[in-house]
């Protein structure tokens with residue numbers, strides 16, 4: 616079921632109302648590949664055909680790199 620669009624929110628995936636913060640949070644929960652993100656919050660698999668794909672990939676890569684280089 617599609618999430619409702621909220622006024623004032625900037626969505627990375629407009630088709631499925633997924634924000635950058637939600638993608639970053641999902642990566643930190645272990646959904647650290649495009650396939651996992653698509654199955655988790657449906658980003659990039661909307662009716663537009665995935666116009667957000669490059670943005671979502673960039674966010675996943677950035678978040679994975681941040682996790683990789685965080686001091687433990």
Ligand code: FES
Pocket residue numbers: 627628629630631658659660661662663664665666667668
């Ligand atoms: S904007 Fe993400 S699939 Fe359409």
